[in-house]
Amino acid sequence: MKRSSADYRVAVVPVRLNGASYTAAHQACHRAAGLWNHTLATLRTRWDEVKTDPTTKELRHLAAASDPDLQRLHAHTKQAIVDDLLDAVATSRANRGAGTRAPWREKNYRPLSFTKGYGWRITGDGRLNLSLGRNLPGIRLALPAVTDSRTNHGVPAADWGEIRLCWDRDGRSWSLHISHRTAATPVLDPANIIAIDPGIINPMTIAVETPDAYEITVINGRAARAIKHRRNNAVADLHRLMSRCTKGSRQWRRYNQAAKHARAHANSSLRNIDHQVSRKAADIAITHNAGTIAVGDVRGIEKNTAKAEKRRFGKDQRRRLSQWSRGRQDHYLAHKTGSKPTYTNESHSSKTCPACLTRNAPSGRDYRCHHCGFTCHRDAVGALNILMRATHGKYTPIDPDKTIRVLYLRATPLRAALSKARNRATPRTGCVAENTVSHAAAAGPRAPAGEHSVAA
Ligand SMILES: [Zn+2]
Numbered sequence: 247m248k249r250s251s252a253d254y255r256v257a258v259v260p261v262r263l264n265g266a267s268y269t270a271a272h273q274a275c276h277r278a279a280g281l282w283n284h285t286l287a288t289l290r291t292r293w294d295e296v297k298t299d300p301t302t303k304e305l306r307h308l309a310a311a312s313d314p315d316l317q318r319l320h321a322h323t324k325q326a327i328v329d330d331l332l333d334a335v336a337t338s339r340a341n342r343g344a345g346t347r348a349p350w351r352e353k354n355y356r357p358l359s360f361t362k363g364y365g366w367r368i369t370g371d372g373r374l375n376l377s378l379g380r381n382l383p384g385i386r387l388a389l390p391a392v393t394d395s396r397t398n399h400g401v402p403a404a405d406w407g408e409i410r411l412c413w414d415r416d417g418r419s420w421s422l423h424i425s426h427r428t429a430a431t432p433v434l435d436p437a438n439i440i441a442i443d444p445g446i447i448n449p450m451t452i453a454v455e456t457p458d459a460y461e462i463t464v465i466n467g468r469a470a471r472a473i474k475h476r477r478n479n480a481v482a483d484l485h486r487l488m489s490r491c492t493k494g495s496r497q498w499r500r501y502n503q504a505a506k507h508a509r510a511h512a513n514s515s516l517r518n519i520d521h522q523v524s525r526k527a528a529d530i531a532i533t534h535n536a537g538t539i540a541v542g543d544v545r546g547i548e549k550n551t552a553k554a555e556k557r558r559f560g561k562d563q564r565r566r567l568s569q570w571s572r573g574r575q576d577h578y579l580a581h582k583t584g585s586k587p588t589y590t591n592e593s594h595s596s597k598t599c600p601a602c603l604t605r606n607a608p609s610g611r612d613y614r615c616h617h618c619g620f621t622c623h624r625d626a627v628g629a630l631n632i633l634m635r636a637t638h639g640k641y642t643p644i645d646p647d648k649t650i651r652v653l654y655l656r657a658t659p660l661r662a663a664l665s666k667a668r669n670r671a672t673p674r675t676g677c678v679a680e681n682t683v684s685h686a687a688a689a690g691p692r693a694p695a696g697e698h699s700v701a702a
Pocket of ligand 1: 599600601602603604615616617618619620
């Protein structure tokens, strides 16, 4: 396995600030916005008066002449404001044809940037210090755990670059955006294939062929379903309450804020779960050096939920389809493996018997072929068929001499308690094994060992 060259990523790490730091950070963000507004106003006045651009140095002087309170920021933060403003002007000019105008909007809030070595540093007792300027107390935090989402390994502070402290208005929470060097993307052999059957109940079922077996990994989506369910209920309740208030009233705004909060929290949990699911699939691809990732093509199902599928699916099923984050999982998977998924036609993949290609309507958790007697966990069938189609160009019977091994995994929700423990050493993402069943065991009393792929 070869490795390509390194690049940079930004890790988003949620943090909790204590009372004094929380207030100081909010004030600094407002101050930074105030200084931006002041500098912008000065720049516009100058344009009106002398019709020329100031140099960076002149603009810094103009910025420094603001209200002394706005100057109570770190020197680098002030410098970044001037630089960003000049960048914004340059960008707007480059895009003038597209109707972009020069910066004009007043900001209420601006994230704070901290440069390596000056803005942020590790203190003697191993904490992270974010400097808010000379003679002002900085923000002290426990050293955050940064995980490279490409490899799932921790990134030491020595490899961090600039850090931004950002306030999420909807989630009402702080996070650090830490840029860091990331490991190179693995380069996998496209001759080796893994197949992925995407689904709503199990977000991914992964199949790979080894010399003696078909290895199937089923990732359970229970945690994601619970999060979506809770969010949908909370938001629906709030919307019901909002419908009884005057739109825009104080109470209405309070409910609206709460709904945004619920959505923001659910989003961050779901993002974490999508990382876990794609991590697992990526690990399998890397273990088997499989550079071809064949994903059952269900694109478009989401789009059709409103019209054509209306009669096929009930209301709840349609909602599940429209809230399916399959696209994001594929995107994460491509990032982690360096291989873009190829989409394989998956029609009848869950009905076709992998042993004799007869179509059966599966019922319950087990798949049973009425023609040849093949039995297997229903979840494995789709992935097996997609694997065979991706390998041979069409559905092809599986090798009867190979066993089918099914491993069940579940993605775990991100909880405050867990994340606290994780902040020490363990990686942020990973799946927990539920149980493993080899085929014979899974088939239970209905199919004795060995019968799974033999024509009856
Ligand atoms: Zn069959």
